[in-house]
Amino acid sequence: MPKESQVHSSHFIRDFKLILDNCSPTSSPYFIGHMTSSLPNFLLELAKLITEKNQxxxxxxxxxxxxxxxxxxxxxxxxxxxxxxxxxxxxxxxxxxxxxxxxxxxxxxxxxxxxxxxxxxxxxxxxxxxxxxxxxxxxxxxxxxxxxxxxxxxxxxxxxxxxxxxxxxxxxxxxxxxxxxxxxxxxxxxxxxxxxxxxxxxxxxxxxxxxxxxxxxxxxxxxxxxxxxxxxxxxxxxxxxxxxxxxxxxxxxxxxxxxxxxxxxxxxxxxxxxxxxxxxxxxxxxxxxxxxxxxxxxxxxxxxxxxxxxxxxxxxxxSGMSLMLYVSFKVFGLNGYELLINESIEKAKQFSRMIKESKNFQLITHPELCILTYRYLPNKIQKLINRDNNDYIHTKINDLNVKIQEKQKQNGNSFVSRTKLFNYQYGYTMDVFRVVLANPLTQEKHLKKILHEQEKIGQNLFDTLVKFTEKECEYN
Amino acid sequence: MPKESQVHSSHFIRDFKLILDNCSPTSSPYFIGHMTSSLPNFLLELAKLITEKNQxxxxxxxxxxxxxxxxxxxxxxxxxxxxxxxxxxxxxxxxxxxxxxxxxxxxxxxxxxxxxxxxxxxxxxxxxxxxxxxxxxxxxxxxxxxxxxxxxxxxxxxxxxxxxxxxxxxxxxxxxxxxxxxxxxxxxxxxxxxxxxxxxxxxxxxxxxxxxxxxxxxxxxxxxxxxxxxxxxxxxxxxxxxxxxxxxxxxxxxxxxxxxxxxxxxxxxxxxxxxxxxxxxxxxxxxxxxxxxxxxxxxxxxxxxxxxxxxxxxxxxxSGMSLMLYVSFKVFGLNGYELLINESIEKAKQFSRMIKESKNFQLITHPELCILTYRYLPNKIQKLINRDNNDYIHTKINDLNVKIQEKQKQNGNSFVSRTKLFNYQYGYTMDVFRVVLANPLTQEKHLKKILHEQEKIGQNLFDTLVKFTEKECEYN
Missing domain, CATH: 3.40.640.10 (Type I PLP-dependent aspartate aminotransferase-like (Major domain))
Structure with missing residues (x-):
């Protein structure tokens, strides 16, 4: 039988590994729901240095x-x-x-x-x-x-x-x-x-x-x-x-x-x-x-x-963490930062075009910086929105979007966040996807895949949620 | 002539080196004036991991x-x-x-x-x-x-x-x-x-x-x-x-x-x-x-x-810095921490004995945890304290201690901090040295050297400050 301390240390190593393996993939190009991004590699060594100096x-x-x-x-x-x-x-x-x-x-x-x-x-x-x-x-x-x-x-x-x-x-x-x-x-x-x-x-x-x-x-x-x-x-x-x-x-x-x-x-x-x-x-x-x-x-x-x-x-x-900013400023220079900022904004514009061109998504807020919101709204529902029984449809569309985001998160392949925005045109609060395109690793192919995954999830959920609604609408 | 970018990067490397070389030696066994200490080595790798995961x-x-x-x-x-x-x-x-x-x-x-x-x-x-x-x-x-x-x-x-x-x-x-x-x-x-x-x-x-x-x-x-x-x-x-x-x-x-x-x-x-x-x-x-x-x-x-x-x-x-505490708790266990705490308190007690045994220092506050205060007070001045013209002498002793601490800091070999404490017995505010003995690297030999350095600085300053005072006292 192993000694008690051996048991403990093997437990610890297992737990430690679990923590590292199951944390959020904040630097993944598919994780575009929050304000975290992949970071330059030299910051890892700097983190060590800052800890060593412990100012x-x-x-x-x-x-x-x-x-x-x-x-x-x-x-x-x-x-x-x-x-x-x-x-x-x-x-x-x-x-x-x-x-x-x-x-x-x-x-x-x-x-x-x-x-x-x-x-x-x-x-x-x-x-x-x-x-x-x-x-x-x-x-x-x-x-x-x-x-x-x-x-x-x-x-x-x-x-x-x-x-x-x-x-x-x-x-x-x-x-x-x-x-x-x-x-x-x-x-x-x-x-x-x-x-x-x-x-x-x-x-x-x-x-x-x-x-x-x-x-x-x-x-x-x-x-x-x-x-x-x-x-x-x-x-x-x-x-x-x-x-x-x-x-x-x-x-x-x-x-x-x-x-x-x-x-x-x-x-x-x-x-x-x-x-x-x-x-x-x-x-x-x-x-x-x-x-x-x-x-x-x-x-x-x-x-x-x-x-x-x-x-x-x-x-x-x-702590002396500001050393990271100091070094980044020297390494990137203003030009380097400008490149990152410009790319992020232009990537958001590109994504907004992809959304507008798609039949099944609706762009909700245009990106002024690199953040935008949108939602899943298949072509066939769009005509329903302007009917009289708006509230019912709106609730269903909200439900659908909440469920898509949850399912997507659960699948673990990609991540967008979710918020609520009041829409003055329709006069109600919408549940929308929110994305932040700050990660330089995120490219067009990742964005396509994200939309594709959402579309697939949406289609599956549509049967259980919205098709039903369409019928209801027709009978009403 | 070098290109502009080359000039800049060589400047940067020089500046960066200067920053690292001239920061405070918080982990030095001679740097006992503040609440920083040397730290276990595994934290350096953890710092890197935490930065990499960027939760x-x-x-x-x-x-x-x-x-x-x-x-x-x-x-x-x-x-x-x-x-x-x-x-x-x-x-x-x-x-x-x-x-x-x-x-x-x-x-x-x-x-x-x-x-x-x-x-x-x-x-x-x-x-x-x-x-x-x-x-x-x-x-x-x-x-x-x-x-x-x-x-x-x-x-x-x-x-x-x-x-x-x-x-x-x-x-x-x-x-x-x-x-x-x-x-x-x-x-x-x-x-x-x-x-x-x-x-x-x-x-x-x-x-x-x-x-x-x-x-x-x-x-x-x-x-x-x-x-x-x-x-x-x-x-x-x-x-x-x-x-x-x-x-x-x-x-x-x-x-x-x-x-x-x-x-x-x-x-x-x-x-x-x-x-x-x-x-x-x-x-x-x-x-x-x-x-x-x-x-x-x-x-x-x-x-x-x-x-x-x-x-x-x-x-x-x-940030996910709490991972450092999590890992330290698992690695050290309560027993490991107890060892560190006990050692720090007992080291402070040891230092307080060294101060009491010395002829030229006065222990001001006993260590209950691992912090204590003391001051330089050569044997030959001690008798002056109880005279009538207290205020004058007290000011001189304060000056002397402030100057010792400043000179010691300037020399850069060791460091104690300084504070002001009101002394009810004498009815005045004293400038005192303050030390925190939390660093496991600090041993008796380091403490001896610190006292020795302070004693030497004190003796040199004594001539210009206190000998003069002694005379004044005699004439008053």
């Missing part, structure tokens, strides 16, 4: 050259978004009291940091008032005479905005959701109307949030118009460019984000279209002075006149 | 087997702290509406999560009130009729408590800091007095925070007495065991944390004494039901009846 970026003492490297990264990203003059950056460099932004574990923490800084700035210290940081929201609203605050964003906002507003103690009821237009961008006319309405009610807008690459459809708000409205009403303008930020590397497509350079703060995820592994995000501040609203100090760490990066971040101890 | 733990779809693995980790850690019966854990497993806790990037996010959950639980939905999550702090305090909230913690609290209270919109003025006793533990008599006082003022205590391994001195509060007080006043009890949590693996020393099993929430950092690289922390909830106070959902992700881990965390997208 803690909270403090210069525990990260010496890495602190400088991270400051370089912040500069590169800030420059990419805001494109300030060199003297601006050299001045910031000389002044260690402020920061261009900070790295964090991802977009949610970045959005939270932005809203935190905006809140503390709006409700800052004044005569006879120590500021919201010391006295809290209750005293701050009383002092400033605001009946309430408001956060304004389109219906396509990422759920982290809600989470942040909850955490910040403001209550998610202060979020005013503005409908989107036919292009899935915030209705800026309704935004301005809302600003007016709130002003007349003595409700102060804490921030307008623009979306640069919505999670569901990849669309970018009209950031320029939003920035003009924010300026007019003197409120903070935050842009959640977690997905779309990397588009700034593309001379061909960066115009889509026009106006982002007017944002007071911008969220960017390196682990999205900068092709860095989970989890590296960042928040950038147009004016570094904004960072002073969120500083905290401690005796043993984060001394006031240091260069310690931990003074400007929610997180304390933090 | 996103926000959702089962993007992390399949990793979600299950992480749930196993949460179970192991919860069990380590709370030691519930098996039926408790199988019930939680069956109920995907709650969670035992969540992984995050580090202790700060964990502490923030705990206070967020406590706040939303205290000010939860009720008749005619949607809860603080929806209506915010202003409406919540009004509804519940509290004049204000309070957070109570000892003067040794980590600065992340302040940061969390700021972020949560409560204002750091609500933090009531309780002095510590001669053993650097919270004065529970003063804590109870404060609870009484606040109750009579209609100020509701949101949470008492116990410290299990303070950052500065490594001491552990009397968690049992604190838990009894929290129960008596019916308030949340949070324990920040970011440092000390791993001590629960030690049969010999876990008694130090007695009472932690009564805490409503516990912060533990895997990247501290679980010997995992930056940054992996976790929050554990005694009652999984607490987690429902912080849930957020979204259509495209985090469906209500899923097992998606992202429903219970501040962060959204998150």
């Amino acid at each position: 803690n970026l909270v403090k210069v003492e525990t990260s010496k050259s890495f602190t400088k490297m991270e400051l370089d990264c912040l500069y590169m990203l800030h420059n990419l978004i805001y494109q300030n003059h060199d003297y601006f950056y050299s001045e910031v460099n000389l002044n260690s009291q402020f920061s261009l932004g900070s790295f964090c574990s991802g977009g949610t923490i970045a959005n939270l940091t932005a809203l935190w800084a905006a809140r503390n700035n709006l409700l800052g210290p004044s005569k006879n008032f120590q500021g919201v940081q010391s006295e809290g929201v209750v005293a701050a609203l009383r002092y400033y005479g605001y009946k309430n605050l408001a956060v304004i964003v389109s219906e396509r906002a990422h759920y982290s905005i809600k989470k942040s507003v909850d955490i910040l103690g403001l209550g998610i009821n202060i979020i005013h959701t503005i409908p989107t237009d036919k292009d899935h961008k915030i209705r800026t006319d309704l935004l301005e109307q809302k600003m007016n309405e709130l002003e007349s009610q003595q409700i102060k807008v804490l921030t307008i949030v623009g979306i640069a690459g919505s999670t569901e459809t990849g669309h970018v708000d009209d950031l320029l118009t939003m920035s003009i409205i924010a300026k007019k009403y003197q409120c903070h303008f935050h842009v959640d460019a977690a997905w779309g930020g990397a588009t700034m590397t593309s001379a061909r497509y960066k115009h889509i984000l026009k106006g982002i350079e007017q944002a007071d703060s911008v969220t960017v995820d390196a682990h999205k279209q900068f092709y860095i592994p989970m989890g590296l995000g960042m928040i950038l501040f147009k004016k570094p002075q904004l960072s002073k609203n969120i500083t905290h100090h401690a005796n043993y760490i984060l001394r006031k006149n240091s260069n310690d990066l931990g003074r400007f971040s929610i997180e304390g101890s933090r | 996103n733990l926000v959702k089962v779809e993007t992390s399949k087997s990793f979600t299950k693995m992480e749930l196993d980790c949460l179970y192991m850690l919860h069990n380590l702290i709370y030691q519930n019966h098996d039926y408790f854990y199988s019930e939680v497993n069956l109920n995907s509406q709650f969670s035992l806790g969540s992984f995050c990037s580090g202790g700060t996010i964990a502490n923030l999560t705990a206070l967020w959950a406590a706040r939303n639980n205290l000010l939860g939905p009720s008749k005619n009130f949607q809860g603080v999550q929806s209506e915010g702090v202003v409406a919540a305090l009004r509804y519940y009729g509290y004049k204000n909230l309070a957070v109570i913690v000892s003067e040794r609290a980590h600065y992340s408590i302040k940061k969390s209270v700021d972020i949560l919109g409560l204002g750091i003025n609500i933090i009531h800091t309780i002095p510590t006793d001669k053993d650097h533990k919270i004065r529970t008599d003063l804590l109870e007095q404060k609870m009484n006082e606040l109750e009579s003022q209609q100020i509701k205590v949101l949470t008492i925070v116990g410290i299990a391994g303070s950052t500065e001195t490594g001491h552990v509060d009397d968690l049992l007495t604190m838990s009894i007080i929290a129960k008596k006043y019916q308030c949340h009890f949070h324990v920040d065991a970011a440092w000390g949590g791993a001590t629960m693996t030690s049969a010999r020393y876990k008694h130090i944390l007695k009472g932690i099993e009564q805490a409503d929430s516990v912060t533990v950092d895997a990247h501290k004494q679980f010997y995992i690289p930056m940054g992996l922390g976790m929050i554990l909830f005694k009652k999984p039901q607490l987690s429902k106070n912080i849930t957020h959902h979204a259509n495209y992700i985090l469906r209500k009846n899923s097992n998606d881990l992202g429903r219970f965390s501040i962060e959204g997208s998150r």
